[in-house]
Amino acid sequence: MILPRDFYDRPTLDVARDLIGKLLVHRLPEGTAAGIIVEAEAYIGEEDPACHAAVGPTERNAPLYGPPGRAYVYLNYGLHDMMNAVTECAGHPSAVLIRALEPVEGLALMRRRRARAPWRKGRGPVADHDLCRGPGNLTRAMGITLADNLRTLWRGQLTIHGGGVSAGDLAWSPRIGIRVGTEHHWRVAVAGHRSVSGGNSSRRKREND
DNA sequence: CGTTCGATGCACT
DNA sequence: GTGCATCGAACGT
Numbered sequence: 339m340i341l342p343r344d345f346y347d348r349p350t351l352d353v354a355r356d357l358i359g360k361l362l363v364h365r366l367p368e369g370t371a372a373g374i375i376v377e378a379e380a381y382i383g384e385e386d387p388a389c390h391a392a393v394g395p396t397e398r399n400a401p402l403y404g405p406p407g408r409a410y411v412y413l414n415y416g417l418h419d420m421m422n423a424v425t426e427c428a429g430h431p432s433a434v435l436i437r438a439l440e441p442v443e444g445l446a447l448m449r450r451r452r453a454r455a456p457w458r459k460g461r462g463p464v465a466d467h468d469l470c471r472g473p474g475n476l477t478r479a480m481g482i483t484l485a486d487n488l489r490t491l492w493r494g495q496l497t498i499h500g501g502g503v504s505a506g507d508l509a510w511s512p513r514i515g516i517r518v519g520t521e522h523h524w525r526v527a528v529a530g531h532r533s534v535s536g537g538n539s540s541r542r543k544r545e546n547d
Numbered sequence: 548c549g550t551t552c553g554a555t556g557c558a559c560t
Numbered sequence: 561g562t563g564c565a566t567c568g569a570a571c572g573t
Contacts, residue, residue: 379565381565388565389565390565412565414564414565414566415563415564415565415566415567416564417566417567418565418566418567420565420566422565435565437565455567457567457568457569458568461568472566472567473565473566474566474567475566475567513565514565514566515564515565515566516564516565517563517564535566
């Protein structure tokens with residue numbers, strides 16, 4: 339069953355924790371892709387220096403100020419679309435970044451989309467557990483783009499479902515790839531899961547700062 | 548094992 | 561003009 343709108347209208351850290359083990363589903367004419375969320379990060383309010391809302395309301399971060407339960411998708415490094423779930427009541431700009439999935443459905447479609455990336459030209463197929471490993475890889479594999487910005491997650495073609503999935507032990511750690519706000523351990527992941535990002539050494543160093 | 552860096556586009560100052 | 565909530569290859573030790 340699809341998670342209701344109210345699921346997202348709660349403290350962001352609770353939402354981040356509870357999103358682990360849930361199923362992200364994207365239905366398109368070319369096929370359906372789905373995966374279990376195994377890694378996420380919380381970005382909480384204007385006081386969080388790493389949150390896009392830290393600079394106050396702008397055109398780009400407007401979705402954060404809107405109602406919870408919608409997607410906030412933005413382009414990062416000119417290359418990667420990042421997908422967040424907007425949380426908390428409207429006016430408190432917060433969201434959860436979806437960082438990694440364990441692929442469940444549409445793996446062939448995911449692999450085709452990943453292979454389409456220019457930098458993968460001439461390289462071998464992506465392993466199953468790497469298809470949705472990392473926020474940029476995840477959106478590419480799932481076919482999530484800027485066109486999905488502001489989409490409702492509780493109905494429509496991009497949805498998050500609950501039900502029956504055991505998440506395993508959760509591990510909290512500093513968020514990845516940011517220069518500020520690293521004192522907060524607002525990244526949550528299934529401990530030891532193969533599809534969790536941050537596997538390379540430079541990431542690990544930043545994590546331990 | 549470790550660190551560095553290019554690709555690539557746009558919001559923000 | 562600057563700086564990214566990244567990815568993955570290249571290179572040093």
